[in-house]
Amino acid sequence: MSWRRLCGVAAAAMTGPRPVVLSGPSGAGKSTLLKMLLKDYGNVFGFSVSHTTRQPRVGEVNGKEYHFVTREQMQKEIDAGEFIEHAEFSGNMYGTSKAAVQAVQARNQICILDIDLQGVKNIKKTDLKPIYISVQTPSIEVLEKRLRDRQTESEESLQKRLNAARVDMELSNEPGLFDLIIINNDLQKAYSELKEILAEEIQKVQESKKS
Numbered sequence: 468m469s470w471r472r473l474c475g476v477a478a479a480a481m482t483g484p485r486p487v488v489l490s491g492p493s494g495a496g497k498s499t500l501l502k503m504l505l506k507d508y509g510n511v512f513g514f515s516v517s518h519t520t521r522q523p524r525v526g527e528v529n530g531k532e533y534h535f536v537t538r539e540q541m542q543k544e545i546d547a548g549e550f551i552e553h554a555e556f557s558g559n560m561y562g563t564s565k566a567a568v569q570a571v572q573a574r575n576q577i578c579i580l581d582i583d584l585q586g587v588k589n590i591k592k593t594d595l596k597p598i599y600i601s602v603q604t605p606s607i608e609v610l611e612k613r614l615r616d617r618q619t620e621s622e623e624s625l626q627k628r629l630n631a632a633r634v635d636m637e638l639s640n641e642p643g644l645f646d647l648i649i650i651n652n653d654l655q656k657a658y659s660e661l662k663e664i665l666a667e668e669i670q671k672v673q674e675s676k677k678s
């Protein structure tokens with residue numbers, strides 16, 4: 468291994484690749500896009516598994532999509548300083564633990580965080596320095612249709628998510644908040660835009676894994 472490459476690897480091991488934040492309204496397509504990335508670049512990306520107090524959906528596995536916990540458990544861990552950020556969304560708590568991000572970084576992978584706008588604002592106060600991406604739909608009507616078709620929400624939960632989405636759609640346009648806003652209309656086009664902004668980081672990680 469060349470000296471230059473050795474230095475590069477040492478630097479990568481110290482700081483790791485830049486994480487990626489995927490934000491945007493519930494139903495915009497964040498999970499769909501991140502699953503595509505994980506499928507195509509399994510050893511390059513790692514998902515930051517958040518904690519949540521919401522009930523698991525059919526097919527969701529504890530420790531994979533989320534760590535499903537009680538409010539008491541989660542509050543205890545927050546009080547113990549184990550979280551980077553946490554927020555209340557649609558009547559439930561969600562949060563990113565330090566351990567979730569460290570587990571991905573320890574594998575020298577690009578850590579993907581799927582978090583809401585409150586999470587984005589709180590991550591901005593940390594030294595994580597991720598690439599910030601917002602995933603949006605062309606309209607609130609399209610979003611509502613996708614959420615209804617997904618069949619995961621009760622009418623009450625759906626309305627709460629649509630209200631949060633209206634706020635998200637408005638506030639996400641704040642200049643400088645996101646590095647990229649993807650309008651997820653055509654899924655393949657949205658995925659191409661996502662891959663394009665991440666191309667440099669993907670290449671860096673692939674190179675470092677070759678050596």
Ligand SMILES: Nc1nc2c(ncn2[C@@H]2O[C@H](COP(=O)(O)OP(=O)(O)O)[C@@H](O)[C@H]2O)c(=O)[nH]1
Binds near residue numbers: 517518552556583
């Ligand atoms: N702040 C924060 N938000 C999170 C976290 N995990 C998930 N979320 C957000 O919580 C919202 C609801 O997530 P979820 O219940 O899985 O519904 P879905 O996004 O419609 O699949 C989404 O906007 C997620 O991005 C987290 O650790 N922190």
Ligand SMILES: Nc1ncnc2c1ncn2[C@@H]1O[C@H](COP(=O)(O)OP(=O)(O)O)[C@@H](O)[C@H]1O
Binds near residue numbers: 491499
């Ligand atoms: N471009 C798209 N066109 C049509 N349906 C989509 C598109 N992207 C995602 N979906 C569908 O919309 C629903 C919401 O997507 P999902 O990835 O669960 O959103 P999020 O993780 O942001 O809540 C899912 O049923 C998904 O299959």
